Amino acid sequence: MANNYKGPLDYIDVATRIVEFREKFPQGSLQQVSYEFVNVNGKDWIIYTAAAYRSPDDARPGIGTAWEPIPGPTNFTRDSEVQNAETAAWGRAMVAALAVDTKQGIASSQEVRNRQVKSSATTKDWLAMTEALGNDIEGLRLLYSQAKTGGATDDTLDKIKAIANGLTGKEDSSSLNS
Numbered sequence: 001m002a003n004n005y006k007g008p009l010d011y012i013d014v015a016t017r018i019v020e021f022r023e024k025f026p027q028g029s030l031q032q033v034s035y036e037f038v039n040v041n042g043k044d045w046i047i048y049t050a051a052a053y054r055s056p057d058d059a060r061p062g063i064g065t066a067w068e069p070i071p072g073p074t075n076f077t078r079d080s081e082v083q084n085a086e087t088a089a090w091g092r093a094m095v096a097a098l099a100v101d102t103k104q105g106i107a108s109s110q111e112v113r114n115r116q117v118k119s120s121a122t123t124k125d126w127l128a129m130t131e132a133l134g135n136d137i138e139g140l141r142l143l144y145s146q147a148k149t150g151g152a153t154d155d156t157l158d159k160i161k162a163i164a165n166g167l168t169g170k171e172d173s174s175s176l177n178s
Contacts, residue, residue, distance in 0.1 A: 014091035021094050025054040028099070030090045033063065035082070037070070044070040048085035052093035062097025064089045126156050130163050140164045 021028060033049040045067045052062040066088035072078040126147045130140065144160045152160075 014087050017091050017094050021052065021099050024099060027056055028052065028054045028058070029056075030093065031061075032086070035085070046070055046081050046085045048082065048089045050086065050089035050093045052090070052097040052099060054097055054099060058097075062093045062095065062099065064092025064094070064096050066092060126150075126152050127159060130160055137164060137167050140167070 018030070021030075029052075031051050031053060033051050035046060035048045038045050038047060047065065047067040049063060049065040052064070054061070066085045068077060068081040068085040068088070070081050072081045072084065077084050126143065129143050140160065140163065144157065144164065147160060148157060
């Protein structure tokens with residue numbers, strides 16, 4: 001997967017995942033498990049957890065959790081942070097239930113779009129985005145690609161690689177090759 005990554009077009013969006021889920025599990029439902037507002041290192045976040053029940057008596061639904069910064073960093077996320085976190089959690093819950101396929105990764109296209117940064121090549125901007133992505137290796141791949149085409153310095157690209165390599169346990173840059 002690392003060598004054939006094609007970017008956000010490889011992702012199946014949550015709306016498509018919901019259609020697939022409903023076709024496979026007409027009695028299924030997507031339900032809120034919990035949500036909370038937290039402050040991490042001086043930044044506010046919404047954390048949303050959802051469950052994908054394949055049937056009304058599903059004893060082991062898929063569980064998905066997503067978090068979004070408040071305020072959202074882009075025009076797509078600002079003023080709809082809860083809805084974006086909910087949608088992302090639904091997408092992850094359906095995948096966790098093994099009910100839908102993502103083809104190339106767990107992150108939905110909405111999540112990838114929401115994590116895109118404006119064309120700023122400063123070290124501070126690119127590295128700040130790595131913090132927002134946390135353990136999302138697919139998001140880091142997209143960020144690395146954007147930083148590379150956006151003119152980020154070699155030092156910044158190396159730092160993004162090091163973060164991704166730490167998540168994958170690899171010592172080379174293959175975890176981010178696009």
